[in-house]
Each structure stands twice: as structure tokens, then as C-alpha cells.
Amino acid sequence: MKVDFLIVGQGLAGSLLAWHLIDAHKRVLVVDLDEAVTSSKVAAGLVTPLTGFRFFLPEDLDRNLNYARRFYWGLEERSGITFYHHSRIARLFANSDEVDQWKHRMETEGNRYSPYHAPLTIDPELINAPLGGFEMREAGWLDIPAFLEYTRQSLLERAAYAIGRVEARDLKVTHAEVRWQNVTSAAVIFCEGWRGKANPYFDWVPLTPVAGDILELEIPELASETRILSKSGWLIPLGDGRFRAGSTYRRGIEGSALTPSGQEEVLGKVADIARHAPSSILSHQCAVRPTIQHSQVFMGRHGSLPGIAFFNGMGSKGVTNGPWYAHRMARHLLYGEPLPPEADLFRLYP
Ligand SMILES: Cc1cc2nc3c(=O)[nH]c(=O)nc-3n(C[C@H](O)[C@H](O)[C@H](O)COP(=O)(O)OP(=O)(O)OC[C@H]3O[C@@H](n4cnc5c(N)ncnc54)[C@H](O)[C@@H]3O)c2cc1C
CATH class of the missing domain: 3.50.50.60 (FAD/NAD(P)-binding domain)
Incomplete structure (x- = not known):
């Protein structure tokens, strides 16, 4: 051949x-x-325009993101399958450092950041965000x-x-x-x-392997939430109160090493976002990211x-x-x- x-x-x-x-x-x-x-x-499969606790906006984001979306949408047209889910991220501040970082970004780079954020509204009975946050626009996730x-x-x-x-x-x-x-x-x-x-x-x-855990779980009280919720962890709504939740970063681990501590770490991140505990954990997976620099x-x-x-x-x-x-x-x-x-x-x- x-x-x-x-x-x-x-x-x-x-x-x-x-x-x-x-x-x-x-x-x-x-x-x-x-x-x-x-x-x-x-x-x-998250697309997160503003990353990390410094809310970094890469210079090449527009180029890469526009190309990526055109590519995924092109395949969707060919296949009739939806792969790319456009969604806002409710980005909740995790601590006062993040609040300060965000203020600094707004003061020094407000124009550059303006396409990527909007005011945040949340129900404090459901979501734990005492320090506030913002809605991240142009975000989404790919069903890989x-x-x-x-x-x-x-x-x-x-x-x-x-x-x-x-x-x-x-x-x-x-x-x-x-x-x-x-x-x-x-x-x-x-x-x-x-x-x-x-x-x-x-x-x-x-090449540094970085293992990460993801759970699928149910939080019925959050069933009407359509945004991705993000703090130090994140929750992606899948509908009917089901969510994917993550993640951990364990450097140097090779292979898929499922551990109770990985699950507990993710559940801790979920508890920091949602006021209601998951009613059930449907699955726990762990895999290794290929990361260079x-x-x-x-x-x-x-x-x-x-x-x-x-x-x-x-x-x-x-x-x-x-x-x-x-x-x-x-x-x-x-x-x-x-x-x-x-x-x-x-x-x-x-
Ligand atoms: C928990 C977790 C969360 C993540 N979240 C995100 C996210 O939100 N957004 C994002 O963009 N990315 C995320 N990633 C990272 C994302 O998964 C990677 O960037 C990407 O999927 C890596 O793809 P890859 O093809 O390089 O590697 P892989 O997915 O590892 O694919 C390599 C393939 O090669 C095969 N293979 C290896 N060696 C051989 C061989 N010798 N012969 C034949 N086949 C071989 C393997 O079986 C595998 O199918 C996450 C990863 C993890 C683990």
C-alpha cells in the first residue's frame, strides 16, 4: 500500500x-x-479565551480561534453533527488576587479585552460567588x-x-x-x-505528561444553568442537571491513574462553585495531557x-x-x- x-x-x-x-x-x-x-x-474540550488566574489574553487568540471555529463549523456542515458548542463562561473570582488582576486588566487593556467579557448575573442561592466575576464571551467547548x-x-x-x-x-x-x-x-x-x-x-x-481527572455528575438544582461555570475548577452543563466537572493537574504521571484523591480534588472544586452538592457521580475518568511549554x-x-x-x-x-x-x-x-x-x-x- x-x-x-x-x-x-x-x-x-x-x-x-x-x-x-x-x-x-x-x-x-x-x-x-x-x-x-x-x-x-x-x-x-473547553475554549477559554482568557486563561488562568491572570486572565491572560494571547496575542494570537483571534487568529487561532477564528480559524478553529471555521474549521469545526465546516465539518459540521459536511456531517450534520454538532461538534462545537458556543457558550459563555460564568467566571467567578476565586480570591482577592483575581479581583485585583481583573481590575488591572480593565484599567490597562480595557479596549483589547472588551470583546471577551460582559457583566455577570448569578443566583447566590445556587452559585457561590461572594467576590463576583464576569461572563467570558467567545467561549465554548468541542465534543472531542x-x-x-x-x-x-x-x-x-x-x-x-x-x-x-x-x-x-x-x-x-x-x-x-x-x-x-x-x-x-x-x-x-x-x-x-x-x-x-x-x-x-x-x-x-x-514533553511533560500532566494527568487530569474529570467527573460526570448530577446537580438537579442547577438544571436550568446553560453557562459553563468556572472558578479554580469548572462545570460544563450537559442538560437535565448533568455536568462534566474538572479538573486536576498532576505533572509527571503517565497512563490513566484513577485515584480517590483525584475524585476528591474535583469534588472540592465543585463545592467551591455550586451551593448544592452533586446528587450522584456518574463517572470518573483520568487521562494524560501531552504538554510541552x-x-x-x-x-x-x-x-x-x-x-x-x-x-x-x-x-x-x-x-x-x-x-x-x-x-x-x-x-x-x-x-x-x-x-x-x-x-x-x-x-x-x-
Ligand atoms: C482531564 C483533561 C482535560 C482537558 N481539557 C481540555 C480543554 O478543556 N481544552 C483543550 O483544548 N484541551 C484539553 N485537554 C487537552 C487535550 O486533550 C489535548 O490537547 C489533546 O486532546 C491531545 O491530543 P493528541 O492527539 O496530541 O494526544 P492524544 O489524545 O493522547 O492522542 C494520541 C493518540 O495516539 C495514539 N498512539 C500513541 N502512540 C501510538 C503508537 N505508537 N501507534 C499508534 N497509535 C499511537 C493514542 O492511542 C491516541 O489515540 C484536556 C486533557 C485532559 C486529560
């Missing part, structure tokens, strides 16, 4: 890259382990499992998907092509998520083996930033266009 590109991993990264190469009329094969629990399958499943089906229809493990040591690499089993390809792109840490071609990349995507070809490439490190901003970087990676692979300097893998080369 001869393909233009062999993509290793069908998480968010591999799926985004596959769509961009398919739309450029290239033949791809995506090989995936088909694990039940992965970062992409567990992730909340639905997006992955639609991508998988679309790949299967093109005979472009296989379940399997591509090990670096099983590749036969020459300057002209790469062979894996009976597949010949011009290039192999590793989109392995946190497992990329063990890839001998790229083991010098400082500040959730910056890193990508590029291997220095001495140009047929081997890497696309990874989306961290907590994969849904927002992934599509634009996949577009740039595809153009790099197809036409040799330079990579965005901040994402160029060789900035990290030792």
Missing part, C-alpha cells in the same frame, strides 16, 4: 492533521492504538469524542484508518521514503500524545531524517490552537513552507 502520509495516532492532533492533508487531496493512512482512555477522549468518531468513520470510508501500534524501531527509513509493514509513505508524522515521550526520534523534546504546539521534521515528523504538545489548548497549527504543519509538509517560529520543533533541539 502506498500513501503520501502515514499519521501515527488518531487523537485530536492526528485527526486535525489528517483532515488538512485529505482536503489537499493527499492519500493518508492513520494508525491508532484504539485505547479506551486517551487525552482527547477524556478532555473537556464525537469529532474523533466522525473522523474515524470518514477515514474508514477512504480505507485510511487502521488499528495498530507504529513503533519507531519497525520503520525502514531512507531519504526517499519510509516503510512500515506493507505501507510505503513519503513521510510519517508522529501524533502520539504523551506516548511521544518514549519515541526515540524525539526523546529530546521536553505553556501548551505550545511543537512540530516539524526530524533534522537528519526528513521523512520522520512530529506534531504534538497541544496541552490544555488543543481545541483552540490545534486547527491553525495543523494547517501550518500541512503546508510545511506539502509545500515546504516555513513553520511558525514559536512552534518550530528545532527551537527545542539540544
Whole structure:
């Protein structure tokens, strides 16, 4: 079998890259382990324009977010499935430092921030926000499992998907092509998520696994809430009083390590937001985010083996930033266009 590109991993990264190469009329094969629990399958998929306790608004947010929404909406039109849920975030201040940070942002960068916030109204009987907060606009969440499943089906229809493990040591690499089993390809792109840490071609990349827990739970008293609620944790409404709640950040943990402490930590964050305790916990999942530096995507070809490439490190901003970087990676692979300097893998080369 001869393909233009062999993509290793069908998480968010591999799926985004596959769509961009398919739309450029290239033949791809995506090989995936088909694990039940992965970062992409567990992730909340939140798009949060103002991040962290400093309410940071990245310079490239407009570019990345506009590109991402156009990309997801385009796929929705093709498929008839809704993947992207536009929603406001009720951002509740967690402490007086956050109140001060927000005041400072408004005083010094009020114009730049104005498209991204609105006044907050809450019912204090239901929501715990003694310090107030604001409503974050232009936010939302991607149903990543639905997006992955639609991508998988679309790949299967093109005979472009296989379940399997591509090990670096099983590749036969020459300057002209790469062979894996009976597949010949011009290039192999590793989109392995946190497992990329063990890839001998790229083991010098400082990929840090960061485990995170997510619960699905019921809070019937909050059934009419349609906004995402966020403080140091968050609650995403799914309808009928069901919510996804998260999350934890445990650096250096590999694999999905479900622990009672992970569940308790999330429940603590929920208790800090909602006045009513969950009536039931429907599920608890834990997966590992592939994080490099500040959730910056890193990508590029291997220095001495140009047929081997890497696309990874989306961290907590994969849904927002992934599509634009996949577009740039595809153009790099197809036409040799330079990579965005901040994402160029060789900035990290030792
Ligand atoms: C709890 C939690 C909450 C999160 N919340 C958000 C959020 O709100 N917003 C956001 O944007 N992001 C969030 N993320 C991060 C998001 O999940 C990641 O940015 C993104 O999904 C990572 O995608 P990926 O394709 O790089 O990695 P993965 O999802 O890990 O996918 C890698 C794929 O490659 C496969 N694979 C690995 N090695 C091989 C191999 N050798 N051969 C074949 N297949 C292989 C794996 O099985 C997997 O399917 C969250 C993550 C977690 C865990």
C-alpha cells in the first residue's frame, strides 16, 4: 500500500492533521492504538479565551480561534453533527488576587479585552460567588469524542484508518521514503500524545505528561444553568442537571491513574462553585495531557531524517490552537513552507 502520509495516532492532533492533508487531496493512512482512555477522549474540550488566574489574553487568540471555529463549523456542515458548542463562561473570582488582576486588566487593556467579557448575573442561592466575576464571551467547548468518531468513520470510508501500534524501531527509513509493514509513505508524522515521550526520534523534546481527572455528575438544582461555570475548577452543563466537572493537574504521571484523591480534588472544586452538592457521580475518568511549554504546539521534521515528523504538545489548548497549527504543519509538509517560529520543533533541539 502506498500513501503520501502515514499519521501515527488518531487523537485530536492526528485527526486535525489528517483532515488538512485529505482536503489537499493527499492519500493518508492513520494508525491508532484504539485505547479506551486517551487525552482527547477524556478532555473537556473547553475554549477559554482568557486563561488562568491572570486572565491572560494571547496575542494570537483571534487568529487561532477564528480559524478553529471555521474549521469545526465546516465539518459540521459536511456531517450534520454538532461538534462545537458556543457558550459563555460564568467566571467567578476565586480570591482577592483575581479581583485585583481583573481590575488591572480593565484599567490597562480595557479596549483589547472588551470583546471577551460582559457583566455577570448569578443566583447566590445556587452559585457561590461572594467576590463576583464576569461572563467570558467567545467561549465554548468541542465534543472531542464525537469529532474523533466522525473522523474515524470518514477515514474508514477512504480505507485510511487502521488499528495498530507504529513503533519507531519497525520503520525502514531512507531519504526517499519510509516503510512500515506493507505501507510505503513519503513521510510519517508522529501524533502520539504523551506516548511521544518514549519515541526515540524525539526523546529530546521536553514533553511533560500532566494527568487530569474529570467527573460526570448530577446537580438537579442547577438544571436550568446553560453557562459553563468556572472558578479554580469548572462545570460544563450537559442538560437535565448533568455536568462534566474538572479538573486536576498532576505533572509527571503517565497512563490513566484513577485515584480517590483525584475524585476528591474535583469534588472540592465543585463545592467551591455550586451551593448544592452533586446528587450522584456518574463517572470518573483520568487521562494524560501531552504538554510541552505553556501548551505550545511543537512540530516539524526530524533534522537528519526528513521523512520522520512530529506534531504534538497541544496541552490544555488543543481545541483552540490545534486547527491553525495543523494547517501550518500541512503546508510545511506539502509545500515546504516555513513553520511558525514559536512552534518550530528545532527551537527545542539540544
Ligand atoms: C482531564 C483533561 C482535560 C482537558 N481539557 C481540555 C480543554 O478543556 N481544552 C483543550 O483544548 N484541551 C484539553 N485537554 C487537552 C487535550 O486533550 C489535548 O490537547 C489533546 O486532546 C491531545 O491530543 P493528541 O492527539 O496530541 O494526544 P492524544 O489524545 O493522547 O492522542 C494520541 C493518540 O495516539 C495514539 N498512539 C500513541 N502512540 C501510538 C503508537 N505508537 N501507534 C499508534 N497509535 C499511537 C493514542 O492511542 C491516541 O489515540 C484536556 C486533557 C485532559 C486529560
